Amino acid sequence: MALLTSVLVRGINNLSDARYCAGMGADGLIFTLDPALPGAVDAATVRELAGWVAGVELIGEFGEEMPVSEMNRLVEECGLQRVLLHQRPEAALSVPALLHAPLFLITSDSLRNEMLLQYQPVLAAGLGVVASLNMDDLPEARQEALAAAATQLPLWLSGTITAANVSGLLSVIQPAGLILDGGNEIKPGLRDFEELAAVFEALEED
Template sequence: MSLALPVLVRGINNLSDARYCAGMGADGLIFTLDPTLPGAVDAATVKELAGWVAGVELIGEFGNVPSPEINRLVAECGLTSVLLRLDRSRQTLPEGLAVPALVEVPPAVITDQHYFTAAIADLSTALPQGFAFFTSLPSTEPLDTAYWYGLTRQAAIWVGGLHTPAEAQRLAQFVRPTGLILEGGDEIKPGLRDFTELEAVFEVLEEV
């Protein structure tokens, strides 16, 4: 399936999600490998689920985890990149990462030009392997497509926190970010999963 934008799916913790998202054209699957974060899985689970899918990148999500441990899991799980949460639990970025990073930041960092410019400079120094931003859309105001288009021309930005499939469609048509990050979910029971929300987004991205 050809999608209008690259798509990553976050919070993968079951085979149903892994196979469905890979089959629908997702470019990558994000596994929470930091045991202090909600929904974390272990390396054995990542390797087991990865054995059932092909053609997708494997990405690990981390909070306040030292670089050597991140790099160990990168090697063990065959990760192509990592997602780093930049929040109160991590005041400084890890250095010496073996792979590129997606760095999750609040919308305020992206939309404040001063902070955005400083963040680009800081990340360029700290993450020589490469980086991109990941942020969620503000939930309190309509999507200003022209404004966000300008932001996505300054740096690689992945967008999450979509509220409706129509929002994904507008992003694909008018903003053209680097890609979208969708949220996975839990199985109702082994082998049974409701994909209604994910399916609606994949469908509009196929139609754009």
């Protein structure tokens, strides 16, 4: 299925999500591999779920305390192509990274440039920035500032992305892609995909 933009789905912890998102055209699956984060899975689960899907990027999500040496070990063990981080790492990573950053950093030209200069040496493999949006508190001026940032660096949007607002976000901001949230199974093999399906449907190319 062809989508209007690149889509990653985070919080993958079950086979239903992994197969559904891959089948709907997601480019990547994000697994929470840091035990300090909610909903974390272990490396064995990542390898097992990855064995059931093809053609998608495998991404590991890590919090603020995990050493880079442990991240790089899990990258190798799980066959990850990228990582999603919540802080600047203290040493070089072996794969490209997506980095969560506060909106005030992303939307300020001077602060954004300073951040990129500081982070680039340890993210030499590649860097993208993730903005987490609250659509109830995203005035037009902030959207325009995000659109300007998206012309200068790979900007990914996460947060309250729904079928109702996704087309507008793509039109105004033109991000590198979207990060959607996966969910939990009701019971093994049973999962309600209504909300996620609505977003994928809104992203389908005509």
